Amino acid sequence: MATSGSLVKWLAAECARELGAGEDAYARLDAEAAATPAGSDGLVVLPYFLGEKTPLFDPAARGVFYGLTLSHRRGHLHRALLEGVAYGFRHHVEVLEAGGHRIAGVRIMDGGARSALWRQIVADVLGRAVAHAPGADLGSAHGVARVAGVAAGLWGWEGGRRVEAGAVLHEPAAASAARYRERYGVYRDLYTRLAPAFAAAARG
Numbered sequence: 001m002a003t004s005g006s007l008v009k010w011l012a013a014e015c016a017r018e019l020g021a022g023e024d025a026y027a028r029l030d031a032e033a034a035a036t037p038a039g040s041d042g043l044v045v046l047p048y049f050l051g052e053k054t055p056l057f058d059p060a061a062r063g064v065f066y067g068l069t070l071s072h073r074r075g076h077l078h079r080a081l082l083e084g085v086a087y088g089f090r091h092h093v094e095v096l097e098a099g100g101h102r103i104a105g106v107r108i109m110d111g112g113a114r115s116a117l118w119r120q121i122v123a124d125v126l127g128r129a130v131a132h133a134p135g136a137d138l139g140s141a142h143g144v145a146r147v148a149g150v151a152a153g154l155w156g157w158e159g160g161r162r163v164e165a166g167a168v169l170h171e172p173a174a175a176s177a178a179r180y181r182e183r184y185g186v187y188r189d190l191y192t193r194l195a196p197a198f199a200a201a202a203r204g
Helices: 005-016 025-034 074-098 116-126 140-151 174-203
Strands: 044-046 064-066 130-132 168-170
Touching (some): 005 025, 044 074, 116 168
């Protein structure tokens, strides 16, 4: 995806101006988003703020906050961004599965994985348990190396099915997962409907 953690960084930087000196903008935003219900009270984000790579391959796509009302607050905006990126993850999983690939397990790492709220949102949106091993933030380079190793026949995927000792496992919460199944449909439909407008705007 073209944007994920950069979206959170962008919002945190904007909100930091309103917070007291020394206050952690990320922690404050997470706390406000955690107090917001799953689905962000109808707010849906298309996280295509720099266009989108896989699975859309659409450089003309743009970010969208859909469903904004005067009742939405900062916590809604933050949670909707986290949910929008998680919907993007789900879209990738669906493409992989449609291609015949079986997802044996899900691990989450790097900067965004430090947020317990975001880890839970990802588990709820995917409808799958998500494992996070604190201190094991090896990043996307680790994933690329694993894929290359499998392709070269150096090892199989069996090791990827194990959960590291000390890992935190987030199981999907039934009520939130059901809500996200419905909102994911809105997310996918929004891009389909807006894609012609994105393309027209790109043409100038």
